[in-house]
Amino acid sequence: MADTRSTSRAAGGAVVEPLTVDRERAASRGERRMPAAPPRPGRRGRRGGRNGSHVxxxxxxxxxxxxxxxxxxxxxxxxxxxxxxxxxxxxxxxxxxxxWENYAAVFQRLPFLDQLRNSVSITVIRTVAQILFCTLAGYAFARMRFRGRGLLLALVLSILMVPSQAYLLSQYQIVQGLGLLNSIGGLVLPGLFSAFGTFLMRTAFAAMPGELEEAARLDGANPWQIFWRVMFPLARPTISVLAITSVLWSWNELLWPLVVSSYSESMPLSAGLATLISDRTTDYPVVMAASLLAMAPVLVLFVVLQRRVIDGLASSGLK
Structure with a gap:
């Protein structure tokens, strides 16, 4: 039998479409036709809904x-x-x-420029050191195979489970024994390395495909060249996240500078602001003005590097 959906030819060679034949057969059988679909809303209605949702x-x-x-x-x-x-x-x-004189009073009550220089020095030294040490340690834990790697990684990560105040006394004794009290060296020494940065960089290097490392090794690259020329550039988004967290943590740290610094000239801004608060009287407008001045460098840095900061946080998955 010929297919009912096939094209039929009428007398004289005229072509009758299958849909027309089906409609005629349905009409002869007395079947009811399906009602036509309601018309879609026009562009004006959809555009109005979108504008309302946008508003x-x-x-x-x-x-x-x-x-x-x-x-x-x-x-x-x-x-x-x-x-x-x-x-x-x-x-x-x-x-x-x-x-406006509240801002002038900040420079009268604090050695603001000296403390600003200390904060900038501490932040730069700690950020550079953490990028260097944490990337090297993270690459070693993620890509190199050596005896005791799992145990050593567990020891490093166990630092995250211990509050920093628990080893504050031992750190103070070490810095005091080295003669680094009231100095930049004593302020930056405990923050040159972090377990969080090591774990972050290890995660980034472990997620990279091993074919890149094998291709570089076949081209004759040694481990240092593989790290510096291949893996390090690919980890730039995660490195930017590490740099951001290091800057914020170093700039805002309060407890350790108060412990190792006893002179106003050797304090960073975070500790200097704390000296403005007294048990008897506190000039809150001056404290607020000093806080805004201390916040300004980091705020300007964020505005300048806003796109890189957002891209780094988005690519690393941190919130």
């Missing part, structure tokens, strides 16, 4: 951004207010007169 998304994001930025804006207002306005029971959302 709602922008409103939600703007509200969330304002909530997150409010503490920073409130800090700026407090730094330009008087101490009476800050401590008043009824909050003052805008000072009666802007007190």
């Amino acid at each position: 709602l998304a922008h409103v939600v994001l703007a509200t969330g951004g304002l909530v997150m930025a409010f503490p920073f804006l409130w800090q700026i207002i407090m730094s330009l207010s008087t101490n009476t306005e800050v401590q008043s029971v009824t909050p003052t959302f805008w000072p009666a007169q802007l007190q």
Whole structure:
């Protein structure tokens, strides 16, 4: 039998489409036809819905951004207010007169430039040292095979389980024995290496394909050349994350500088700000102004390197 879906030819050679034949057969049998589908909404309706959703998304994001930025804006207002306005029971959302002299008082009460230089030196030295040592250690644990590798890695990672305050006394005794109190060397020594950085870099190197390393070895590259010319450039996003965390941690560290530094000139900014707070009286506007000045270098650095920071955090999976 001929296929019912095949093309039929009428008298005179005219071609009858299969769909027409099916419709005629259905009409002769008395079958009901399916109702036509309702027309789709026009472009104008869809565009209006999209615009409405976009407006709602922008409103939600703007509200969330304002909530997150409010503490920073409130800090700026407090730094330009008087101490009476800050401590008043009824909050003052805008000072009666802007007190720009609070920023000048910071330089009078603190050796701000000396402490800024100390903070920059500590941050740069620690960041460079952690990038160097943690990448080397992470590459060794991820790519090299040697006896006791698992045990040594477990010992390094066990540092993450112990609070840093537990070995504060032993670190102080070591620094005191080396004669590094009230010096940059004593401030940076405990932060030259971190177990977190080692684990982070080990994860990054372990995820890289081994074919790259084998190809470089076949080309005659030694282990150092494989690390420096092949694996290190591929780990740049993770290295940027390590650098970001090292900068933030070194810039904001408070406990260790207070322990090993007893002079204002040898303190970083984080410890210098703590000396402005007294048990009797505290000039909160000056403290807020000093905090903003201490925050400014890191904030400028983030604005300049914003794209690299976001790309590094996104590629590493950290939040």
